[in-house]
Amino acid sequence: MTEREIKIGFAGLGVVGQGVWKHLERNASALEQRLGVRIVLARAAVRDLTKSRGVTITPEQLTDDAIALARDPSLDIVCELIGGTALAREVTLQALAGGKVVVTANKALICTHGAELFQAAAEGGGHYLFEASVCGGIPIIKTMRESLVANRFRLLYGILNGTCNYILTRMERESLTFHETLQDARRLGYVEADEALDLDGWDAAHKAVILAYLAHGKWFNLEDVDVQGIRNIDLPDVQWANSLGYKVKLLGIISRDLDSNRVVIRVHPALISKRNVVANVDDVFNAVSVTGDVVGTTVLIGRGAGQDATASAVISDIADAVSAIRSGSRALSSEVDLEFYRRLGADLALASPAEIRSAYYLRLSVLDRPGVLADVATVLARHEVSIATVIQRSSEETDNPVVSLILTTHECSEASMRCSLHDLDALASVRSRPLLLPIVDFDN
Amino acid sequence: MTEREIKIGFAGLGVVGQGVWKHLERNASALEQRLGVRIVLARAAVRDLTKSRGVTITPEQLTDDAIALARDPSLDIVCELIGGTALAREVTLQALAGGKVVVTANKALICTHGAELFQAAAEGGGHYLFEASVCGGIPIIKTMRESLVANRFRLLYGILNGTCNYILTRMERESLTFHETLQDARRLGYVEADEALDLDGWDAAHKAVILAYLAHGKWFNLEDVDVQGIRNIDLPDVQWANSLGYKVKLLGIISRDLDSNRVVIRVHPALISKRNVVANVDDVFNAVSVTGDVVGTTVLIGRGAGQDATASAVISDIADAVSAIRSGSRALSSEVDLEFYRRLGADLALASPAEIRSAYYLRLSVLDRPGVLADVATVLARHEVSIATVIQRSSEETDNPVVSLILTTHECSEASMRCSLHDLDALASVRSRPLLLPIVDFDN
Numbered sequence: 051m052t053e054r055e056i057k058i059g060f061a062g063l064g065v066v067g068q069g070v071w072k073h074l075e076r077n078a079s080a081l082e083q084r085l086g087v088r089i090v091l092a093r094a095a096v097r098d099l100t101k102s103r104g105v106t107i108t109p110e111q112l113t114d115d116a117i118a119l120a121r122d123p124s125l126d127i128v129c130e131l132i133g134g135t136a137l138a139r140e141v142t143l144q145a146l147a148g149g150k151v152v153v154t155a156n157k158a159l160i161c162t163h164g165a166e167l168f169q170a171a172a173e174g175g176g177h178y179l180f181e182a183s184v185c186g187g188i189p190i191i192k193t194m195r196e197s198l199v200a201n202r203f204r205l206l207y208g209i210l211n212g213t214c215n216y217i218l219t220r221m222e223r224e225s226l227t228f229h230e231t232l233q234d235a236r237r238l239g240y241v242e243a244d245e246a247l248d249l250d251g252w253d254a255a256h257k258a259v260i261l262a263y264l265a266h267g268k269w270f271n272l273e274d275v276d277v278q279g280i281r282n283i284d285l286p287d288v289q290w291a292n293s294l295g296y297k298v299k300l301l302g303i304i305s306r307d308l309d310s311n312r313v314v315i316r317v318h319p320a321l322i323s324k325r326n327v328v329a330n331v332d333d334v335f336n337a338v339s340v341t342g343d344v345v346g347t348t349v350l351i352g353r354g355a356g357q358d359a360t361a362s363a364v365i366s367d368i369a370d371a372v373s374a375i376r377s378g379s380r381a382l383s384s385e386v387d388l389e390f391y392r393r394l395g396a397d398l399a400l401a402s403p404a405e406i407r408s409a410y411y412l413r414l415s416v417l418d419r420p421g422v423l424a425d426v427a428t429v430l431a432r433h434e435v436s437i438a439t440v441i442q443r444s445s446e447e448t449d450n451p452v453v454s455l456i457l458t459t460h461e462c463s464e465a466s467m468r469c470s471l472h473d474l475d476a477l478a479s480v481r482s483r484p485l486l487l488p489i490v491d492f493d494n
Numbered sequence: 495m496t497e498r499e500i501k502i503g504f505a506g507l508g509v510v511g512q513g514v515w516k517h518l519e520r521n522a523s524a525l526e527q528r529l530g531v532r533i534v535l536a537r538a539a540v541r542d543l544t545k546s547r548g549v550t551i552t553p554e555q556l557t558d559d560a561i562a563l564a565r566d567p568s569l570d571i572v573c574e575l576i577g578g579t580a581l582a583r584e585v586t587l588q589a590l591a592g593g594k595v596v597v598t599a600n601k602a603l604i605c606t607h608g609a610e611l612f613q614a615a616a617e618g619g620g621h622y623l624f625e626a627s628v629c630g631g632i633p634i635i636k637t638m639r640e641s642l643v644a645n646r647f648r649l650l651y652g653i654l655n656g657t658c659n660y661i662l663t664r665m666e667r668e669s670l671t672f673h674e675t676l677q678d679a680r681r682l683g684y685v686e687a688d689e690a691l692d693l694d695g696w697d698a699a700h701k702a703v704i705l706a707y708l709a710h711g712k713w714f715n716l717e718d719v720d721v722q723g724i725r726n727i728d729l730p731d732v733q734w735a736n737s738l739g740y741k742v743k744l745l746g747i748i749s750r751d752l753d754s755n756r757v758v759i760r761v762h763p764a765l766i767s768k769r770n771v772v773a774n775v776d777d778v779f780n781a782v783s784v785t786g787d788v789v790g791t792t793v794l795i796g797r798g799a800g801q802d803a804t805a806s807a808v809i810s811d812i813a814d815a816v817s818a819i820r821s822g823s824r825a826l827s828s829e830v831d832l833e834f835y836r837r838l839g840a841d842l843a844l845a846s847p848a849e850i851r852s853a854y855y856l857r858l859s860v861l862d863r864p865g866v867l868a869d870v871a872t873v874l875a876r877h878e879v880s881i882a883t884v885i886q887r888s889s890e891e892t893d894n895p896v897v898s899l900i901l902t903t904h905e906c907s908e909a910s911m912r913c914s915l916h917d918l919d920a921l922a923s924v925r926s927r928p929l930l931l932p933i934v935d936f937d938n
Contacts, residue, residue, distance in 0.1 A: 073644050073788055083837070084643065086830040181641070187789040189633075189641030197625070197633030199528065200517055200809035327795060330774050344517055345631040345806035348796035351771060353789065362789035365644035377821055390528040 053088045056372050059125040060094035061116045061141045062132035063103055066155055066182070067094070069361030070129060071105040074368070081365075085372045095119040095141075120144035127371050129364060130154040135162050146170040146178060151371035155182035155360050157256040164260065165269045172388050177374060179367035184257045185210060185336040187359030188352040189366070194264045194340065195387075201342025203265035207303040207492065208338035209331055210254040210317070212354045213240045214280050214300040218319075219332040222288045222297065228281070240334065250279035251300060251317040258302035261338075262315050265304055267395030270315055274400055278318040282485050287413060290441060290456050296321035296411075297329040301490065308343060312401040321411050321489040328492075339492065347493065403464040409438065409489040410467055414455040414474065415482045422479045426455065429477070433470045436460040452481050458489060498531045500816050503569040504538035505560045505585045506576035507547055510599055510626070511538070513805030514573060515549040518812070525809075529816045539563040539585075564588035571815050573808060574598040579606050590614040590622060595815040599626035599804050601700040608704065609713045616832050621818060623811035628701045629654060629780040631803030632796040633810070638708045638784065639831075645786025647709035651747040651936065652782035653775055654698040654761070656798045657684045658724050658744040662763075663776040666732045666741065672725070684778065694723035695744060695761040702746035705782075706759050709748055711839030714759055718844055722762040726929050731857060734885060734900050740765035740855075741773040745934065752787060756845040765855050765933040772936075783936065791937065847908040853882065853933040854911055858899040858918065859925045866923045870899065873921065877914045880904040896925050902933060 058074075060067050071091055074081070082088055094107060095116035113119055120128055120141040128145040130152055132138045138159050145152045147170060154160070160167065160183055171178040181191045185208075194203070209215050213235055220231040232249075235241050240248075247253040255277045263269050280300050291298045301320045306313040322329045327349055331337040336354030341347045353359035416422045423442070430437060441456040459467075467486065474480050502518075504511050515535055518525070526532055538551060539560035557563055564572055564585040572589040574596055576582045582603050589596045591614060598604070604611065604627055615622040625635045629652075638647070653659050657679055664675040676693075679685050684692075691697040699721045707713050724744050735742045745764045750757040766773045771793055775781040780798030785791045797803035860866045867886070874881060885900040903911075911930065918924050 077644055080834065080838075081643070084830060084834040187792060189637050189792075192636065192641055193633050196813065197636055197810045198806065199525070199813045200521060200806045327771060327774055330771055342806065344809075345803050346797045346800075348631060348633075348794070350792070350794055352792035356790075359789050362642065362644045362786065365788075366641045369643045370640065387528060390524065393527070394524075 053082075053086065054376060055088045055090050056126045056375060057090045057092040057124055058127045058129060058368065059092055059119050059122060061119055061128055061130045061138075063094040063096050063105070063107075064131065064133075065357050066360045066364065067129065067131040068104050069357035070131070070364045070368075071107070073358070073361050073365060075106065081369070085369060085376065087372055087376055089372070092125060093119055093122065116141045117144055120150075121148060123148065125150060126375055127151045127153060127368060129368070130156060131364075132156070133158070135159050139163055139167075142167055142178070143170050146174045146176050149175045151177045151179065151375065153179045153182075153364055153367040153371060155180075155186075155364060157183040157253070157260060161256040161259045161272055164263060168388055177371060179371060180260075181367045182360045182363035184260050185338060185352070185354040186356065187362050188336055188338060188350045188354060189363070190261070190338045190340075190350055191264065192366070193348070193350060194261075198340065198342045198345055198348070201344045202308055203304075203306070203340060203342055204308055205305045205341040205492065206261050206265055206338065207301050207305070207490070208328060209299055209336050210257045210302040210338070210354070211248055211251070211300055212334035212336055213242070213248040214251075214254070215332065215336070216240055216334045218280065218283070218288065218298055218300065221283075221285055222292065225285060225289070227285050228283060246279075249281055251277045254300060254302045254317045258304060258315055258317055261302070262304045262313065263391070263395075266306060266313055266398055267391035267393070268398045270400065276316040276318065280319050283319050286454060287411075287485065287487070290413075291321045291411065294321070294439065294458065295324055296489065297324055298487070299329060303490070311397045311399060312405055313398055314401045314406055319487055321487055323491065326492060403468055406464040407461050408464065409461050409491065410459045411487040411489055412457045412459065413485040414457070414480055415452050416455045417479045417481060418451055418453045419479065423455065425477055425479060426457070426474065429473045430457075430459070430470050432473070433462075433466040435462045435466050435470050497526075498820060499534050500531045500570045500819060501534045501536040501568055502571045502573060502812065503536055503563045503566060505563055505572055505574045505582075507538040507540050507549070507551075508575065508577075509801050510804045510808065511573065511575040512548050513801035514575070514808045515551070517802070517805050517809060519550065525813070529813060529820065531816055531820055533816070536569060537563055537566065560585045561588055564594075565592060567592065569594060570819055571595045571597060571812060573812070574600060575808075576600070577602070579603050583607055583611075586611055586622070587614050590618045590620050593619045595621045595623065595819065597623045597626075597808055597811040597815060599624070599630075599808060601627040601697070601704060605700040605703045605716055608707060612832055621815060623815060624704075625811050626804045626807035628704050629782060629796070629798040630800065631806050632780055632782060632794045632798060633807070634705070634782045634784070634794055635708065636810070637792070637794060638705075642784065642786045642789055642792070645788045646752055647748075647750070647784060647786055648752055649749045649785040649936065650705050650709055650782065651745050651749070651934070652772060653743055653780050654701045654746040654782070654798070655692055655695070655744055656778035656780055657686070657692040658695075658698070659776065659780070660684055660778045662724065662727070662732065662742055662744065665727075665729055666736065669729060669733070671729050672727060690723075693725055695721045698744060698746045698761045702748060702759055702761055705746070706748045706757065707835070707839075710750060710757055710842055711835035711837070712842045714844065720760040720762065724763050727763050730898060731855075731929065731931070734857075735765045735855065738765070738883065738902065739768055740933065741768055742931070743773060747934070755841045755843060756849055757842055758845045758850055763931055765931055767935065770936060847912055850908040851905050852908065853905050853935065854903045855931040855933055856901045856903065857929040858901070859896050860899045861923045861925065862895055862897045863923065867899065869921050869923060870901070870918060873917045874901075874903070874914050876917070877906075877910040879906045879910050879914050
């Protein structure tokens with residue numbers, strides 16, 4: 051039997067690209083046997099043709115013209131592993147226009163141009179596969195689209211950024227400050243060149259926007275999502291949270307009352323009960339908890355980044371692409387799904403602060419003098435925020451007139467909390483901007 | 495556009511069957527839109543035609559001849575939800591011989607007749623799909639076969655039986671005895687009619703055998719697997735484990751040094767560190783941890799049983815079946831995979847006790863008199879078992895001459911431990927059969 055050949059081109063051959071190339075080469079015979087085709091690592095487009103790379107590739111296979119590679123009619127699959135949203139978008143559109151399958155790990159691109167790219171895939175008759183773009187090795191895309199196809203998603207939340215989780219874990223375990231652990235994370239290469247992506251929550255927000263689309267069928271603008279990073283979290287917060295039975299985790303949350311057309315999408319550090327499985331996911335690991343209306347809650351935990359975990363996800367998409375190509379089918383095709391998502395997402399809007407309810411953790415730096423707690427409590431009462439616990443600690447420096455006042459609240463609306471923050475900020479006894487963290491209370 | 499109709503027949507319409515029927519009916523329009531076909535709940539074969547059921551079905555759609563239903567040429571998909579291994583096997587073989595897709599939750603049948611049934615699917619040109627058979631709503635089959643296709647599996651382990659997990663969790667949380675929690679589990683309907691399936695570990699063992707096939711390509715005999723249930727675990731074990739930093743969980747474990755042709759498959763209660771995510775999966779939840787050589791460790795947690803969670807998994811298989819049928823493809827076809835698994839599993843054998851190494855927890859009931867600890871320590875030393883910790887507690891009844899002696903050991907071979915047990919049993923001061931539990935030490 052003559053086996054069909056599947057030719058793969060790589061747009062970008064950096065860390066992830068080399069990982070995919072290496073593992074495809076190493077596993078070639080098993081994969082080929084399993085998939086019933088011959089896999090050819092045909093070409094790669096790179097920026098610098100002279101740079102040496104950790105894979106076996108001849109100079110003839112290299113080009114610096116990624117667009118030409120995307121248009122190459124001999125290729126069946128293009129792995130877009132360039133990153134960014136400019137050249138990567140053009141490469142993807144060109145390849146999809148030619149009916150190819152594009153496999154990607156590019157969350158920023160999907161988050162910004164997802165609607166356009168999936169439309170292009172449907173029109174070109176190809177596919178746009180992106181398992182590696184959300185939480186690397188965790189198969190959350192396939193799980194939501196295929197395994198949980200019978201479900202509607204009331205709640206999704208999770209630890210979507212491994213770098214922040216690493217930092218928060220080490221702070222808690224070793225009583226280190228944010229800046230101490232950040233140094234280590236940088237040294238280990240865990241922090242993106244653009245540090246805001248990790249530390250300010252944007253990487254997690256990209257993933258949250260993609261998950262929100264998969265759950266609810268609408269592409270939300272990144273700018274409309276409430277995103278807060280971990281730069282304001284310091285050791286005392288982690289320790290106080292711990293003493294109250296919580297861990298501090300940067301969470302991405304997508305929640306929706308299934309009977310309403312309002313959805314909450316947010317990324318912020320939050321206090322989460324230690325009894326929750328997700329709270330015990332530490333170090334660089336990611337976790338996603340999905341609550342479906344049929345299956346209940348399913349939690350997936352794994353490596354969200356790194357060459358090998360991401361390569362594993364890219365290869366799973368390549369295998370799906372091969373199945374679709376080999377059967378000459380549109381079995382994966384997005385055109386049916388697109389229409390499904392379009393109807394699903396019609397009339398959906400982000401919830402307003404008045405509609406969002408949560409309990410909160412509030413850290414204030416206040417002057418250590420009589421009447422301060424009364425002032426703070428009065429402000430909260432004015433906005434109908436009910437206090438659950440109060441901790442006040444004196445400074446260890448005896449002549450420091452500023453102390454930390456930690457409050458937790460019962461559930462209240464975010465609008466009330468924002469008004470309270472505004473008024474607290476105006477009190478003379480409050481010396482720096484209060485830190486506000488939601489306390490999330492999920493069953494699992 | 496005339497949509498293709500996909501006709502589904504149900505062999506068995508019990509708890510799970512009714513769940514599938516109900517959710518398919520409720521979600522019909524969304525699913526049909528997504529899959530591009532019209533789904534027809536055509537017929538059901540039941541034992542008792544007169545019994546009332548919680549779904550909308552006319553008398554004309556019912557038959558008591560499951561074999562005739564399996565042969566009905568108008569059906570595309572048969573859901574085999576009869577259970578057991580006799581009629582269910584015949585129904586499955588008949589439907590597969592006709593080129594149909596059979597979807598099942600029947601772990602016992604796959605465990606016993608998997609080789610025959612997958613062969614029949616390949617020969618008939620249909621498919622045999624079984625996501626619901628292992629851990630209900632947890633998509634472990636799809637994850638292993640598709641998402642982790644680039645990986646070889648060094649280690650799989652997990653909490654594969656929700657009933658045992660429920661019992662062990664309540665014992666630990668509420669300081670209840672095994673028998674007290676068992677009464678509650680029975681009352682809540684959590685225990686199978688054949689209690690040995692749950693309590694003696696056989697349900698978990700069925701799943702372990704299926705996972706071992708998926709990981710390593712060989713069907714092992716259930717009789718060859720080392721299976722131990724939880725009937726011998728009592729409150730003191732759970733409490734002692736807790737004081738040592740562990741939880742007691744019934745674990746299914748499939749481990750393999752990827753360079754050898756030996757695999758370990760076992761089901762037993764074990765001590766697992768509280769720092770491990772799996773140790774924190776409580777109540778009726780299941781968890782499976784998969785370590786792939788590319789992706790690293792991925793953990794999936796969810797509901798392993800129950801009408802809705804199982805129905806969710808069955809429907810995901812139906813959706814996959816529809817994709818394959820709709821595209822007229824063999825995209826899911828097992829014939830390529832079968833050959834892959836055949837080569838993968840060639841020459842594989844179970845490891846012998848001499849090859850298996852573990853640390854152990856050992857509880858002995860001994861006479862409270864001088865020299866007993868010396869006797870026990872001498873036996874262990876003779877077999878080169880090194881003691882890590884010792885706890886001896888006097889009985890609370892002052893005139894009870896028997897006390898519990900708890901030992902943990904460093905890693906040793908199972909063969910050494912078995913010889914030690916044999917010799918300990920022969921000591922006059924040891925008053926009942928010792929309880930031996932492995933202490934598993936997995937990174938995650």
